[in-house]
Amino acid sequence: MKYLTIRTNNNSFSFGLYEDKSIICSGFIKGMKSDEGFMEINYNNKKEKENLTLTDNDSSKQLLDKLVSLGIINSYLDIRAIGFKVLGHSQDNHLMITDKLLDEIKEMDYSAYEVISSFNRYSNITKIAVFDGSFFNTISEVNYLYPVYYSWYTNYNLRKNGFGGLRIRSIISKLGKDYNDGKIVFCDLDKDTLITAVDNLKCIDTSNIMSVRYSGSIDPSIIPYMMEREGKNASEVVNELKNNCGLVGLSSYYDVGTIMEQCQMLDDRAVAAKDRYVMEIVKYIAQYYVLLGGLDTVVFTGNISLDYSFIRREICEKLSILGIKLDLDLNSNNDNDFQIISSKDSKINIITSSCDEDSVILDDIMKYINR
Amino acid sequence: MKFLCVNAGSSSLKFQLFEMPEEKVIISGYIEKIGLEDSFWTTKINGEKIKGAKYLKNHSEAVEVLLNELLENKAVKSLDEIKGVGHRVLHGGEKYSDSVIITDEVIQDIRDLTKLGPLHHPGNLAGIEALKEVLPDVPMVAVYDTAFHQTMPKENYLYPVPYEWYLKYGVRKYGFHGTSHKYITTVMKEKLGKKDVNLIICHIGSGASISAIKDGKCFDTTMGITPLDGLMMGTRSGSIDPSILEYVCKESGESISDVTNALNKKSGLLGVSGFSDSRDVENAAASGDERAILALNMYNDRVAKYIADYYIELKGEVDAIVFTAGVGENGIAAREEIIERLKPLGITVDKALNSLIASFKDKHEGLISGKDSKVDVYVIPTNEELMIIKDTYNLVCNK
Structure with missing residues (x-):
């Protein structure tokens, strides 16, 4: 049996094709709805690249035809089910996609909706939505409400939503039983900075904090102050707050690689930006330490966590009064996708872990099929 | 020596007259709804509350009431007894890290800082100007709500926003309630x-x-x-x-x-x-x-x-x-x-x-x-x- 996992992102999607639990091939399609589309497929240690015209929302057909022509599948009927990551939440972790559900997905995650629609031509394949936000369903009202006018919540559903749920679920499946009843803070330091508090495998709170650009x-x-100063409208200022602030805004360097490089060369502004970033993360870990009533484990994931050992070191040093202590050797020799890096006398476990959303989507497909 | 403390908002004015250096409050009062038909005030002296009401067009008329209350209740025999007036001012920007004697330059700065304190500065200024009119020779002091926080290091006062916003427009953390945080710090220094x-x-x-x-x-x-x-x-x-x-x-x-x-x-x-x-x-x-x-x-x-x-x-x-x-x-x-x-x-x-x-x-x-x-x-x-x-x-x- 073959299964396909799909994760969409602004006119592009990546995919993984599995034979039962083993990956056969992976790749991505970019530039959907344009005549400058591009497809890459990795299989048998080979890389297949192709330029495409994707103006007809037929990326699904072009992908499956290509898989047939490469001999990876005999026909689309080899594929038993497809799991799509959907940014949004539902009562369940995953649901079979019906027309009614597709309408709802259109509201929560338009780019997933478009890709799912493209695959609708294959009516024989079971399609499953795997909701990234469902992991956060256990957050209580006191933590998901904003301290604003209550009717904004009742009328416009304004509340805190969680992101990166599939990433956390993939790490939880690696953690194993020893961690099931623990108090864990996940520090997902990537494009977004997502700090999430978990107790007994249930999410208690999550925060989307200062990041590379936010x-x-x-x-x-x-917002109104900057609108007046620069003669901009609200969405222009909010866009700046989302895309030109954070590490980039404070340092004036364009990307995280340059900022970290400049930090090593002790550039003032880069160091100041990095220090602030580290402090914001530290504060949220401390807040969650208090909220959870203590802490057993801190998990670092995401590219920034995994690529820059000095960021992890600085975060842990600032938290030393909570009894957290790194093993500096393990921290600097970290190339493992799952490793404990705390020292033996640390009161709190520190773990680095990569995440694999496709594995969670695949698990959910299997759970649905074998329900 | 008698000193007057004034906190003028957009439509209200609070005052207290102190005997210094004894730190004793002689009289205090609160004038509300300035500029509205139903302006009224409450004055407290020797544990007694006195109320009054009359349409007060602006802060100058409110200050007239204030001075009248001082005289009528015999808190002062003559206005000459007032040796200084302290005004609460919301925003001192980056320039003022401490209280300061009010000069024309200080007034201009408060006016310029209205962009950072649009709700408070017009009232603060009206209070200062009204008192200056009637007590032109009494020294006045601006006590900024932000001043105490000026010792914050840059890493704590900057927002993670484009650095140019700070340089061009002063987008940073200033902090408020500085007078209260300063007071508590002073008390705790003594206590500890x-x-x-x-x-x-x-x-x-x-x-x-x-x-x-x-x-x-x-x-x-x-x-x-x-x-x-x-x-x-x-x-x-x-x-x-x-x-x-x-x-x-x-x-x-x-x-x-x-x-x-x-x-x-x-x-x-x-x-x-x-x-x-x-x-x-x-x-x-x-x-x-x-x-x-x-x-x-x-x-x-x-x-x-x-x-x-x-x-x-x-x-x-x-x-x-x-x-x-x-x-x-x-x-x-x-x-x-x-x-x-x-x-x-x-x-x-x-x-x-x-x-x-x-x-x-x-x-x-x-x-x-x-x-x-x-x-x-x-x-x-x-x-x-x-x-x-x-x-x-x-x-x-x-x-």
């Missing part, structure tokens, strides 16, 4:  | 018998801010470029995800200034519970009102979270946590709830001691932490007026 929560008065 | 105190000061009233004090100076604070930043408050949201403004504008069809106004005036405890006064919220919560309970939990959580932040920022080297202002001085239940949340940090509350302290009880200040607490926790009533007058007295008398 400011994080700030004094909301800054 | 050392100058380089490390403190976490929770000024929580209808407006609320927490400061981290390191070596006797402000190191960080929760309010920002405006008083809307930081904690959830009586009617303010505190800091939030900036996307919320855009989202609510889009969904409701309201303008950005409507939404910002709602974040200032209809959010916080009021927004979540429907009650704006913290005592009303507590009463409703006590009788089981779910939204009131929710609002209080959100509020207490946020205070505890910021205390945890500052505990870490100060590397755990904290001499004391201090509660002050309305809720801090009187919210027995709130204090207990907040400190209990800090148990994972080894900070504990002595419930019996805590329940004895409030302005409506015999005891108004003191220690409320448990014997086993890693950090001492105190309740200390704030006194911003006294701080304003001390600064004024010191500047005028060249101390």
